[in-house]
Every structure is written in structure tokens, then in C-alpha cells.
Amino acid sequence: MPRTSEKRTVDMQVIGDWVEPGARVLDLGCGQGALLHYLVQSKQVSAVGVDLDFAKVTACVRRGLCAHQGDMTRFMRDFPEKHFDRVICSRTVQELADPAAVILEALRVGRAVTVGFVNHGFWKNRLNALLQGSKIRNEVYTTEWFESRPSNPVTVLDFERFCGAKGIRIARRAHLAGDWRTPCAALPNLLAGYALYDLAR
């Protein structure tokens, strides 16, 4: 199994641990629905995904998931407060044009919000910038800059500052080491490869 898909599985397990069985879950940027499919199988959630891409929505439908093709913020505006038990934004937040608006809207329509992202402050990422002087390319960042979507190099420190500034309560956090498996106990901004946050208002 390639290392990236192994990492994806770890990510899904942490999110799965936080999801209440039978919850109504919205996944922002659901892709082909791998995470939602896992949550339906393991936690019997009632799942909805949002994605911009027709082929990805087709893949979700093929998996038996409900999916909605369109803009995630526009989608959420059509729902009343706390309609979803949990809104998930996994590996999407760094690519959003207006991440604050999306997270705040997710906190309106969801009782809880899970955000997961690759920590750009991880020491290898810092070292890469320092030594290579080029865009990072590894098993996480697989593409050249000119074939990549625009991406914010968000870090653990940045994200916690954002939550503080917006008065967002961090109910749980999970920092994983560079292998995305071992819990990272100390200095997460430097030593965590991946970060997950469970947010509430």
C-alpha cells in the first residue's frame, strides 16, 4: 500500500473516533467519499458530502452516499443552525479561498466541526524550505507548484491563533508525528506532521 493511502487511513480513524454513532455528518470537499464511506460503515452515520466536481459526486453516488455538487459555503447557507451533528473539513482547509468564512459557517450549521490539515510547521517542511529553497515535494506534497492548486501553508500555531481570535472553542485536538500514527506529545508546531481539531462554539 502506498504510504499516502496508509496515512489517509490513520486520518480517518481519528476522525471516526470523534464521530458519534448515527450522527448526521457533512463532509466539506468530500472527494470520492472515502472518509464518508468509512464513517457510514463504522459509525452508521447519515452522511452528506459536498464537492465541486461532477466525477467525484458520481463516485460518491456509486458508493451509496448522498453528495451535493457545488460551493460548500453556498451549500451551508441553505441549512438552519445545528442541522448537522458534525461538519468535517479534512485536508481541504488549506485550499479554501476564505477559510474563516467556511469554518464559521460550519460552526453555525454543525454542533461540532472537525478540521484536519497537514502541519506546514513540521520540522521537515521547515528544513526543506531552508535547505532546498523550493516548494516541498514528498509523499504528502506530490505535485510541482505549477500543477498544484493554490494552498495556504497553515501550521498548528496559525490554526490555534485563528481559533483564539475568533473565540472558537477547541474541544479536542490530536497531533500526530511525522508518521501520522504516533501521537505527538510535545512541541506540536515543530514535531506534528498532521493535526486534527474538534471545534465548537
Add this chain to the structure above:
Amino acid sequence: MTDDQENVTPAPETARHLAPGDVGLVTPRDFVHREPFTFRSGQTLPGFTLRYETYGGLNAARDNVIVICHALSGDHHCAGWHTPQDRKPGWWNNLIGAGKAVDTRRFFVVCANVLGGCQGSSGPSSLNAETGRPHGTTFPFVTIRDMVRAQKLLLDHLGVTGVHAVVGGSMGGMQALQFAIEYPRLVRRVLAMATTGRESAQAIAFNEVGRQAIMQDPAWNRGDYQRDGGPRVGLAIARMMAHITYVSDASMDRKFGRRKKDTAAPEAYTFDLQFEVESYLRHQGQSFINRFDANSYLYITRALDQFDLEEGGLTLEQAFAPVEAETLVVGFTSDWLFPPAQNRRLALALLRAGKRASYAELATDLGHDSFLLESEDLYALVRAFLEREGTEPVNYEI
């Protein structure tokens, strides 16, 4: 729905009906309901006929059924060929067949001409047994719900115990949604494309222009005319105008641009045929009057206009409350008659009502009729929805 030749895959002249995957030669049948039927309007008929076609085989449980609902000018002939000499196959032949997106090896497909139609089902052009003359405008007013209730009686007649999916575009999508509301325990999936829960003022306005073209034609005679007569000019104009609403600026421009007919008069200062698009629309109008009844056009456009899931102050969520089916709504980016936003709105309301619903939006530039498009992307989506997990294995009855 247009009579557009472009939607037809060219096949060799000989034995086109034997093309792989096609359902082949098909024969329409008539379901005659011999009990009184009360319309939503309160008007009644002593009975009615629905002309329908079926493809594929019913399984032992009699529940592998896919109901196809047609649009305003469509009919029961949605796949296959009536004779080897037919100019073209059924209107959704690209979607329905063995191994196609609606797979007739797996599903039993039923499609009926709607009540109020003119292709063999009871409608204003069918004969009133009491007078021996066509009903004309004495035919009861028809609603989308009446159409659906009549089709349910057909399904009962066929001994259907469960419907795997109801599938339709445009007015067919309205019927599909109404099916799920009216018979929640029967319908397991709904696939509604290029549709709406209520027409906009603009869509009603276009229908009204069509109706006026018919009713202002002296030959309409308040709906009292013989079968091969009637307001042919008015109906042709209605069709020409409506046709424009089924396509798009981009697709018309690509197809015709400002090209002139070869036969056009050399000087421009004439009202004779000049542009290819004029010739095309005239052809659309002429071919339509040979197959469609003007009174049916009035009745069915009225049914379209009156369809309103939010009627009586209901919210869409309230309207969808009874639904138990999983729903997939598909909008098309260039559809300006029933635009993507109106399709999206249906899926969102279903989700808010706690139902299982998906929305997909296909990028096309062909306008409202995009649902008839030959598109591998659309086929993949339709197949994914109809065959997705949760589909019970089918035991075929030979």
C-alpha cells in the same frame, strides 16, 4: 423535447433495430382502466386508456421496475424501434437498453404516454364514447398528480410490488418527484433531471404564448375540430417558440450561426426564407403538427404551469415530508428554462427534510434538452445511482 436528429446515433440503414444493446423491435400496449377516475379538478371520466411500452423482464418479486416519465411532447416510446423502417428509435434509446445506463438485463422498464396525451392514451383527441366525437376541451383538466395516479393504476395492473426507480427529465422529473410524494412506500429511488418544483413566471409565460398561438388560430374553434384538422398553424408556431426554450444561444449559434439557406433569395429584402435557423424551426413546427394534438398541448402545458409543490403555502420540506425514496436531482448548466438553481433547490429541500438526496450539475451548452444528451458522464452518474450499493440482487423470471 426537440425532434433533434443530433440525439440519434447514426446506424447502418439495414437492421438498425438490431444494434447491440438496443431493446430491438417493441410493440406498444394499451392498459384500459374501466372504473371511474376522478381528476384533481373534480371532473371525472368513466375510465381511461394508457398506451405504454415495457422493456426487460419483471423479476419474481415484481419489484425490479424502473418507471420512465416523459416530458411535454414525449411519449411512451422511449426505447427500441416499432418497425425496422423507423426513421429513429424511442426518444431515450441512448439511455435504455441491455448494458446501457438503464440496463434492461437487470430492470423492467415501463413508460406510459401521460393521461391527457395524444399518442394513444386518453386525452382531448381521443373519442368520447357518449358522443362518438373527440373530447376536445370537454376533456377533464389534467394535473401532474393525475398523470401519476393513472400510471400507478397501470403499475397495479402489471402486478408491480415495488418500484426500483422513477426516472424523468423536465415534466418527467415533476412526475418522478410527485410519484415519491404520492406513493412513498412504493418508490425506492427518484432520478429527476432538468426539472423544477414550480415553474417560474418566465416558463409560464412561454407556455402561455404557445397556448395563445393555438387558441388564436381560427381553426382551433374552441377545441372542436376533427383529428386531421385543427389549428396547425398555431400549433406549429407554439412549437417553434418552445423549441427555442429547449436549446441555448450557444448551441443554436454553433449549429446555424448566421448561415443562409442555399435556396435563399439573392436579395436580402424579402420575408422569404433566408437563414438556416428559420428553415430549421419551420421544419420543427411542421414535423410536430404531424404527431401532436393542439388540445393536448394546451392541457399538458396547463398541467406544467399548475404544478407547484409549494401550493397552499407549503414549504418544499413539508411537501417532501412523506418521501421515503433516495433522490438524485441533476441540473444542466445551460438550462435556462428550468435552471440549475431550481434543480438544486429541490435536492437541498429534501436534505433539510432529512431525506437522502444528491445533486449533480452537468456542464453542457445544449440548454434544457441536455437531459437527452449522449454523454458518458451522464450515463455513468445514472448507472451509479440506479446500481449503487443497496441494490438487491435480481432474480430473473424467464
